[in-house]
Amino acid sequence: MVVAMGFGRLLMQLVLVGVLVAPAAAQDDRPNCPQRCGNVSIPYPFGIKGCCRNEDFLITCKKIDSNSPQPQPFLGNTGIEVTNINITLGELQINNNVSKYCYNSDYSSTRDYQTRFTRTLTLSNFTVSRSRNKFTVVGCNSYAYLHGFGRKENYSTGCMSICDSPHNVYVKSCAGSGCCQIEIPDGLYSANVTAYRFNERENVSKFNPCTYAFIVEDGKFNFSSKYVENIPQDKFPMVLEWSIHDYTNQEASEGISSACKLNAFSYKPDSVPGYRCKCNEGYVGNPYLGCQDVNECEDPSLNKCVVSKNCVNTEGNYTCLCPKGYRRDGLRERGTGCTAEDKQSLKTKAIIGSSIAISLLFVIMACALCGIQRRKINELKQKNFRDNGGPVLRQLLSKIERSAEKAKIFTEDELKKATNNFNESEIVGRGGFGIVYKGTLNNKLVAIKKSRVMDHDQIEQFVNEVFVLSQIKHPNVVKLIGCCLETSVPLLVYEFITNKTLHHHIQNEVSGSCMPWKTRLKIAVETADALAHMHSDAPIHIIHRDVKSENILLNDDFQAKVSDFGVSRLVPLDQTQLPTLVQGTFGYIDPEYFHSGLLNEKSDVYSFGVVLLELLTGEKVLSSDRPDKDKSLAAFFISSMKEDRLFEILHERVRNEGNQEQIKGVAELARRCLRFKGVKRPTMKEVKMELEELMIGKCLHVEVRTDFEETEPLLGPPTNFCSTSVSIGPDSTKYQAALQLESGR
Ligand SMILES: *[C@@H]1O[C@H](CO)[C@@H](O)[C@H](O)[C@H]1NC(C)=O
Ligand SMILES: *[C@@H]1O[C@H](CO)[C@@H](O)[C@H](O)[C@H]1NC(C)=O
Ligand SMILES: *[C@@H]1O[C@H](CO)[C@@H](O)[C@H](O)[C@H]1NC(C)=O
Ligand SMILES: *[C@@H]1O[C@H](CO)[C@@H](O)[C@H](O)[C@H]1NC(C)=O
Ligand SMILES: *[C@@H]1O[C@H](CO)[C@@H](O)[C@H](O)[C@H]1NC(C)=O
Ligand SMILES: *[C@@H]1O[C@H](CO)[C@@H](O)[C@H](O)[C@H]1NC(C)=O
Ligand SMILES: *[C@@H]1O[C@H](CO)[C@@H](O)[C@H](O)[C@H]1NC(C)=O
Ligand SMILES: *[C@@H]1O[C@H](CO)[C@@H](O)[C@H](O)[C@H]1NC(C)=O
Ligand SMILES: *[C@@H]1O[C@H](CO)[C@@H](O)[C@H](O)[C@H]1NC(C)=O
Numbered sequence: 200m201v202v203a204m205g206f207g208r209l210l211m212q213l214v215l216v217g218v219l220v221a222p223a224a225a226q227d228d229r230p231n232c233p234q235r236c237g238n239v240s241i242p243y244p245f246g247i248k249g250c251c252r253n254e255d256f257l258i259t260c261k262k263i264d265s266n267s268p269q270p271q272p273f274l275g276n277t278g279i280e281v282t283n284i285n286i287t288l289g290e291l292q293i294n295n296n297v298s299k300y301c302y303n304s305d306y307s308s309t310r311d312y313q314t315r316f317t318r319t320l321t322l323s324n325f326t327v328s329r330s331r332n333k334f335t336v337v338g339c340n341s342y343a344y345l346h347g348f349g350r351k352e353n354y355s356t357g358c359m360s361i362c363d364s365p366h367n368v369y370v371k372s373c374a375g376s377g378c379c380q381i382e383i384p385d386g387l388y389s390a391n392v393t394a395y396r397f398n399e400r401e402n403v404s405k406f407n408p409c410t411y412a413f414i415v416e417d418g419k420f421n422f423s424s425k426y427v428e429n430i431p432q433d434k435f436p437m438v439l440e441w442s443i444h445d446y447t448n449q450e451a452s453e454g455i456s457s458a459c460k461l462n463a464f465s466y467k468p469d470s471v472p473g474y475r476c477k478c479n480e481g482y483v484g485n486p487y488l489g490c491q492d493v494n495e496c497e498d499p500s501l502n503k504c505v506v507s508k509n510c511v512n513t514e515g516n517y518t519c520l521c522p523k524g525y526r527r528d529g530l531r532e533r534g535t536g537c538t539a540e541d542k543q544s545l546k547t548k549a550i551i552g553s554s555i556a557i558s559l560l561f562v563i564m565a566c567a568l569c570g571i572q573r574r575k576i577n578e579l580k581q582k583n584f585r586d587n588g589g590p591v592l593r594q595l596l597s598k599i600e601r602s603a604e605k606a607k608i609f610t611e612d613e614l615k616k617a618t619n620n621f622n623e624s625e626i627v628g629r630g631g632f633g634i635v636y637k638g639t640l641n642n643k644l645v646a647i648k649k650s651r652v653m654d655h656d657q658i659e660q661f662v663n664e665v666f667v668l669s670q671i672k673h674p675n676v677v678k679l680i681g682c683c684l685e686t687s688v689p690l691l692v693y694e695f696i697t698n699k700t701l702h703h704h705i706q707n708e709v710s711g712s713c714m715p716w717k718t719r720l721k722i723a724v725e726t727a728d729a730l731a732h733m734h735s736d737a738p739i740h741i742i743h744r745d746v747k748s749e750n751i752l753l754n755d756d757f758q759a760k761v762s763d764f765g766v767s768r769l770v771p772l773d774q775t776q777l778p779t780l781v782q783g784t785f786g787y788i789d790p791e792y793f794h795s796g797l798l799n800e801k802s803d804v805y806s807f808g809v810v811l812l813e814l815l816t817g818e819k820v821l822s823s824d825r826p827d828k829d830k831s832l833a834a835f836f837i838s839s840m841k842e843d844r845l846f847e848i849l850h851e852r853v854r855n856e857g858n859q860e861q862i863k864g865v866a867e868l869a870r871r872c873l874r875f876k877g878v879k880r881p882t883m884k885e886v887k888m889e890l891e892e893l894m895i896g897k898c899l900h901v902e903v904r905t906d907f908e909e910t911e912p913l914l915g916p917p918t919n920f921c922s923t924s925v926s927i928g929p930d931s932t933k934y935q936a937a938l939q940l941e942s943g944r
Contacts, residue, residue: 236260236272242286244443244458244487252458252487253445255324279320282436286485289468289475290328295320295437297430298343298412300394302404317393320414322439326471327387327414331438336360336379336394336412337426339368340403342785343394343412346823347387350472354384355821357785358412361796365406368424378422382629383414385470390414444473461489462515481515503531580611580685587684588662595666606669607681607692614638614647614683614690621649637695644695645680650688661689667739675729677752677762696760701810702748705817705850716856718757719814720894723865725759726751727887730807733761734800734883742798746806747787747820748813786820786831791877801877804886808872811865812836817850833873840870864893 232250235241236258244252251257258281259273272281274293283292300316320327327347334356336343342359358379362368368377394410407427415435443458456465459476463486467474478490495501495517496510504510504519509529511518519529521537529537584590592608599605617638618625627646628635636647668679683690698704701722704714726746733741743750743761750763787809789802809820812832820832829835839848845866846854853862868889874880881889 233260237269239272239281239283241272242284242485242487245284252443255441255445274322274325277321279322280434286487287477289441289471290331291325291439291441292416292436293439294434295414296434297432298392298394299409299433300396301409302396302401315393315395317391319389319391321389323388324444325388325439325441327383327390328438328440329383329385329470331417332383332414333380333417333420334358334383334392334412335373335415335420336410337377337422337430338394338396338410339363339365339377339407339427340396340400341394341407341410341412342397343392343410344821344823345383345412345414346391346393347384348389349384349386350388351386353823354387355819355823356381356384357821359785361400362407362427363403365424365427368427370422370424373422377424377427440468440471442468442471442473442475459486462492463487463490479515505529505531505536583687584684586658587689588658589684591659592662592665592682592684595662599670606665606679609640609681609683609690609692611683611685611690613640614692617645618647640680640692644697646693646695648691648693649686650691663739665691667737667741671733671737673729673732675725675759675761676733677760693762696752696754696762698753698755698757700749701751701753701759701813704753705748705813706819714757714852716853716861719853720861720865720890722751722753722757722759723811723814724887724890724894726761726810727807727883727890729759729761730803731883731887734803740800742800743803743806744798745784745787746803746810747784748810749784751810786833789877790875799877800883801880804872804880804883805877807883807886808869808880809833811869811872815850815853815862815866815869816848817853818848836866837870837873840866858896861893861896865890868893 232246233241236247237260241247241258241260243250244256245258246252246256247258247260254275257275259276260270261273262270273279274281274291280294281291282294285291296318298316298318334343334345336358338360339362341361342357344355344357347354347356358381360375360377360379362376369375370377372378373380392412392414394412396404396410409429411426411430413435414437416438419436443456456474456476458474459465462479462482463476464479465474465476476486478484478486481493481495482490483493484490492512492514493501494512496504496507496512499507502510502517502519504517506519506522506529509520509522511520521527521529525537527536527538589608592606596605596608615621617640618636619638621636625636625638626634627637634649636649638645638647665679665682669681672678677696678694680692680694682692705719730743730746733743745763746761750761752760752762754760787806789805791805792798792802809832812818813820816832816836818832818835821830822832823830825835829838836848839845845863849857849862868881868886872880872886
């Protein structure tokens with residue numbers, strides 16, 4: 200009887216194995232199709248001529264010169280060297296050349312056009328991975344542009360690095376002194392990387408002769424201060440994404456993805472067009488050739504059978520058998536295991552009893568381990584809290600009596616709960632600075648900012664800043680609610696502003712054309728008001744340092760809210776200028792501050808001037824579509840004013856709706872904000888007052904200009920901006936006040 204049963208089982212196993220396991224799926228065994236080139240494996244759809252899926256995936260395998268030991272793979276017929284192909288991730292690693300521009304004593308005489316070097320990378324059917332690469336610039340007198348060509352949009356971005364001596368190179372990270380690193384935009388299929396040097400600061404060339412700019416795979420470049428002298432590499436790895444996009448319209452409409460072979464399915468990646476293939480669960484291999492069943496029984500970690508040797512592989516899965524005399528599904532964990540038939544039930548009970556005892560023991564041990572783990576985590580949190588100035592902040596806060604005004608100190612757990620454990624889906628913003636999450640705290644929406652790095656030498660200043668910013672109550676400043684100091688880099692919690700950034704509204708064609716001139720002017724006034732308040736009324740004067748349309752948020756009524764005082768530094772009242780590391784955003788940065796490194800309030804005035812230009816023209820702040828000398832909006836505006844073409848460069852909506860005097864007034868004000876010399880720019884308070892007057896439309900501002908700088912354009916003879924109705928009379932007191940202000944500078 201027993202023998203018969205055993206035989207039956209054996210038979211069944213044989214049947215299972217024989218019938219359910221299909222023959223192994225296709226291998227790439229076409230003759231004359233090499234699987235490797237040098238030591239890089241070349242899986243289908245990639246391949247040499249006649250072996251690849253189509254021209255997109257063509258790999259040329261050749262020796263660069265006759266003495267190289269082995270051939271190397273290149274993309275198509277280009278010189279782009281391939282170093283790894285990943286079928287599972289749809290990625291391709293290449294070696295990309297560094298853009299290197301070196302000092303040469305001749306160019307100072309020929310100026311500008313010689314001070315740069317461009318490298319172009321053209322990929323057409325591949326995309327530069329946004330998440331896996333970083334744009335990097337190394338040097339001490341250096342900046343570089345990345346002009347990216349995307350399928351939907353073109354982008355320009357820049358990064359700059361300044362240092363005065365080898366000693367003030369910041370070695371801990373690429374934070375702008377010696378090395379600068381930023382994220383790159385999505386969806387680029389081609390990119391120009393241009394390395395530049397400033398010709399005014401050539402003394403730096405003694406220790407830093409060259410600028411190096413390149414796109415590099417994240418983590419594959421560790422900055423070291425000696426790279427300022429020379430980078431030993433002339434190429435760096437970079438990651439591209441690929442997909443199948445040769446389907447016909449019919450295929451697309453029917454949802455057919457013919458590239459995915461046996462036991463594979465297709466999916467749509469979010470970063471590139473087309474589709475990719477993946478093996479079904481329980482299968483492995485190359486989905487573009489066909490996937491093979493995994494034999495889960497060979498590796499005990501892949502199956503959950505109570506007794507490993509009773510595992511039987513099936514197509515795409517496995518089943519577990521029970522030893523003779525036992526039955527049920529034979530699975531550990533959620534399964535029912537194997538239970539003995541009647542005769543042995545006693546024995547089973549004993550087994551169950553002892554297994555319960557053993558399980559209990561395990562539970563107790565696990566709890567103990569958990570406790571130790573938890574204590575370790577708590578200790579780390581407390582250490583971070585101390586390192587981040589928690590006790591100092593607590594002491595400062597204890598001096599404030601009304602609790603409504605106090606910054607709150609949140610725990611990490613509270614913020615984790617608010618953001619669903621920092622879930623990807625809660626991300627609302629991402630940039631070189633870090634990541635912004637949306638979250639809910641006490642039923643209120645908040646924005647939580649997680650920075651990338653933190654300079655721990657400046658912790659005291661950071662704590663002060665949190666303390667001061669949290670006390671500022673201004674309708675046009677984004678309120679800082681509190682912070683969390685338990686993480687290695689502190690998290691900042693702000694009120695959540697619903698309607699995106701000003702940048703979004705003026706650069707986005709559709710909604711941009713919808714923003715009326717009146718709203719633009721209102722936003723200008725509100726922003727000016729916020730900055731003026733920060734510059735002079737706040738308990739400690741605060742310079743924003745990074746005024747730009749991306750930092751002006753809007754709520755649903757288009758009320759402006761200035762955000763991101765993250766890089767701002769406090770200015771002690773007895774000091775008007777302080778030397779700092781130059782920080783800010785290209786296109787907005789004050790040229791005087793840039794050259795001298797001395798920061799003052801007028802740097803914000805300059806940047807605000809650029810924002811006014813964006814409101815007037817709707818143009819990009821940096822655009823490669825404009826001629827080289829007009830690449831920056833400020834230069835473009837000044838030269839247009841000089842040629843008396845103001846009304847040609849205005850945004851259509853502004854030109855059609857704005858009243859001429861108002862527009863001229865704002866343009867003239869912007870021009871004054873953009874003066875090279877800070878002292879000649881108006882203060883933020885004056886800017887605010889003038890804008891308010893222009894908005895009300897009263898004929899107050901009659902400026903008799905006598906202070907043209909030589910390099911500045913003339914606007915023609917001094918004008919009375921209210922020429923139609925010269926009714927200065929009733930407002931003469933205000934007019935006097937305005938004149939006094941002008942002369943009182
Ligand atoms: C690949 O080949 C190069 C020489 O062409 C060699 O330097 C390198 O170590 C090889 N890499 C691996 C992983 O074998
Ligand atoms: C790239 O893909 C497009 C279709 O998206 C195709 O028309 C073009 O020929 C491809 N380029 C190359 C070099 O194969
Ligand atoms: C790098 O430079 C070499 C030679 O200067 C060139 O053949 C190759 O195409 C370049 N690589 C890339 C990715 O542009
Ligand atoms: C592709 O990526 C996966 C997941 O990161 C990794 O396990 C695999 O080894 C990679 N394959 C190659 C060829 O690099
Ligand atoms: C990007 O720039 C190129 C060259 O200037 C131009 O041909 C192309 O149309 C632009 N693409 C978009 C989406 O603006
Ligand atoms: C990018 O580089 C190519 C080739 O060097 C050049 O023709 C093109 O004008 C450049 N585009 C920009 C925006 O610099
Ligand atoms: C550059 O060096 C020269 C001589 O060492 C010095 O006279 C000059 O002031 C320096 N220029 C700057 C901008 O530091
Ligand atoms: C960079 O540093 C990290 C951590 O120190 C290390 O794991 C990595 O291998 C380094 N990368 C390179 C390219 O040196
Ligand atoms: C594979 O089999 C196990 C046990 O029989 C079962 O729990 C699991 O759901 C199966 N997986 C699939 C993908 O069918």
